Amino acid sequence: MLDPLTLLALAGAGMLAGFVDAIAGGGGMIGVPALLSAGLPPVAALATNKMQSVVGTAMAAATYWRRGFISLKALLPALILTYAGSLVGALVVKQIDITLLDIAVPVALIGIALYFLFAPNLSDADKAARLPFGLFVPVMGLIIGFYDGIFGPGTGSFFTIGFVMLFGLGLTRASGNTKILNLVSNLAALTIFIPAGDVVWPAAIAMAIGQIVGGYIGARTGIRYGAKVIRPLVVVVSIALALRLLFFR
Secondary structure (H helix, E strand, C coil): CCCHHHHHHHHHHHHHHHHHHHHHCCCHHHHHHHHHHCCCCHHHHHHHHHHHHHHHHHHHHHHHHHCCCCCHHHHHHHHHHHHHHHHHHHHHHHHCCCCCHHHHHHHHHHHHHHHHHHCCCCCCCCCCCCCCHHHHHHHHHHHHHHHHHHCCCCHHHHHHHHHHHCCCCCHHHHHHHHHHHHHHHHHHHHHHHCCCCCCCHHHHHHHHHHHHHHHHHHHHHHHHHCHHHHHHHHHHHHHHHHHHHHHCC
């Protein structure tokens, strides 16, 4: 059993994770270590983190949607394929060798950080899309959703860079659309974790309460300040995730 002080600390970690996740993704690098520190086994920590992060991601996605940064109708095919990709990834993860991702993902995250750091024209203004949104966003959702199901770290960064580079979205719209696809991807994983009894519910509920606050504040901050806060936070989160994967696994 988790004592009240530990649950309070987890709620604080959930609030911080929700704030970071709502703007740039990567809240799992806060949530998972906090749960491991509270004594949860690795699988339970991953499952509980997915459960609590869904709440904050839903709050952030709803906030972006209410402010007009997300079109659910345009994203519907991508939502379906993202869910399917994540579910398949979670089902086959034990059947395939993912050791190559230990190096490939940190390298990709560093590449994303460098792009966001040095690209001169990143802003909240939409640009010309390189690929048709309706046709290729579902493909992106399927691929990144599958990755999230088998591995996970950096999913938000990969969605954001895809929306910016391939589909010309400004950073605030890219962040909002990322939230809704990330939400669906996490829900797919939970269809595996919850029936298996992997979620530690007292910890999940405590962190979810913090996530509601952090996700709302983070989304409002991203909407208010746009590229000025999203751009540097994506850089910081991508580099921090890369370093964690390389040196602290």
